[in-house]
Amino acid sequence: MPQTFISFENASIRKFDKIVLHHINWTIRTDQNWAIIGENGSGKTTLTEAVMNRCIVAEGKIRFDFLQSGQFVKDSIELVPRDYSANRILQSAAQYYQQRFNADDAQNSPTVREFLTDQMKPIGTIDENSVRLPPPSCTEEELQEVSKILRISHLLDRKIMTLSNGETRRTLITKSLLKRPKMIILDTPFMGIDADGRKLLHEAINHIAETGIQILLITSPEEIPDCITDIISLKDGFAEISEKKEKKDLSEHKTNTFEIDHTLMEHEPATDFEYAVRMRHVSVSYGQKKVLQDINWEVKRGERWALLGPNGSGKSTLLSLINADNPQSYANNFDLFDRKRGTGESIWDIKSRIGFVSPELHLYFTKRTEVYKAVASGLFNTNGLFQALKPGQRELAESYLKLLKIDHLSEKRFSEISTGEQRLVLLARALVKNPPLLVLDEPCQGLDHSKMEYFKAIVEAVCESLDKTLIFVTHYAEEIPNCVDKVLRLDNGVGEIGTLR
Structure with a gap:
């Protein structure tokens, strides 16, 4: 029997000094996978932050029905980052945007395996014995299992800063999956990925959903995986909810003509x-x-x-x-x-x-x-x-x-x-x-x-x-x-x- 996972009850969400989302009524059940669509600036990222309990609710309420006593939202919902800025060690390794083209500097970064298993030593470590690392965050079997889903097994010994954009995206998703969350949030995962890579990512997301992990996906109307059951569309801070089968092309097709000043x-x-x-x-x-x-x-x-x-x-x-x-x-x-x-x-x-x-x-x-x-x-x-x-x-x-x-x-x-x-x-x-x-x-x-x-x-x-x-x-x-x-x-x-x- 499907249960309520999260519910928004007439919730208005504040970000900085502005109400970004107005009077949202939205229920996420345990048998649903959702796509969030909308124009730039419509509040898509703010909505995912609200799901993560990282926003101020100015009016109404958000209920996290899956939580039991002593649990925290962050332990059950995993937001896949867009880049490495959230990781202190990798952020120190990734110092400037030209770095991937400077072979010596790029080689200073950790390997994919070290990143995924939390075995990274601070950049600039001279005495390897001076740093005591915690036990690996996953077993080799778990690493290989999840790496296979995202097809990055061949990248495990590559340096992080030498990866392409598509390889980086799949690595970050793998990192989040290894935490075994109840829900995974993907913010525009298809952005910057070639056609074959997008097809691969569609297959991977569908596979993730089959394992029982719920999907919440910020995407475009053209890139909605088969596993998505429902859609919430944002416009000017307000929400419209529909089943996937009712989805229509929400893009505005019009001719743009103007003269250059x-x-x-x-x-x-x-x-x-x-x-x-x-x-x-x-x-x-x-x-x-x-x-x-x-x-x-x-x-x-x-x-x-x-x-x-x-x-x-x-x-x-x-x-x-x-x-x-x-x-x-x-x-x-x-x-x-x-x-x-x-x-x-x-x-x-x-x-x-x-x-x-x-x-x-x-x-x-x-x-x-x-x-x-x-x-x-x-x-x-x-x-x-x-x-x-x-x-x-x-x-x-x-x-x-x-x-x-x-x-x-x-x-x-x-x-x-x-x-x-x-x-x-x-x-x-x-x-x-x-x-x-x-x-x-x-x-x-x-x-x-x-x-x-x-x-x-x-x-x-x-x-x-x-x-x-x-x-x-x-x-x-x-x-x-x-x-x-x-x-x-x-x-x-x-x-x-x-x-x-």
């Missing part, structure tokens, strides 16, 4: 180049692993390229060479903006001409700054703002926030806005200096459908009206702007050039 482009840097990128037999290896193999690629000024390939195919490494984040740049033969790399140009000379967004930049971006300062930091290519703005620079940052329809967030702290809103702020940061080359690595990651379509329209307008050069990375074909007509496909570090349309 050319006054935003008056600060354009010099664009006197013929080729943004010219690579000649470029290869990158880490130890015995060949990440890029004999890449020959030319990106002419004004061309728009898609860079495609599965997780771990070498896309991020290739972009790290272009964005001056990889020390192996100097061991290779390629030009950026018609100048051979390693002939006296500074990293900042290169970065000043590139507008850049990536999942790594998002992960490591400082969270305690105001939104307008985060955008303005793009003028200086810094992770946060560390100097006084000159006259007109704040207004310039505000104008790009307005362009992306997020100017109402200007004075909020980066940490106070939703993940999707943070991504839009970083997009504004990439555009603010009006660079000749846009390198957008999964820029729509975390955006709802309407905001994704709007951003595509912005990219198309900027590229076509101002003759911008574009390199665009995604795992979703529908995210690629219509102006993109060339493609470099990577698979196991090998490149193949073709046309997209």
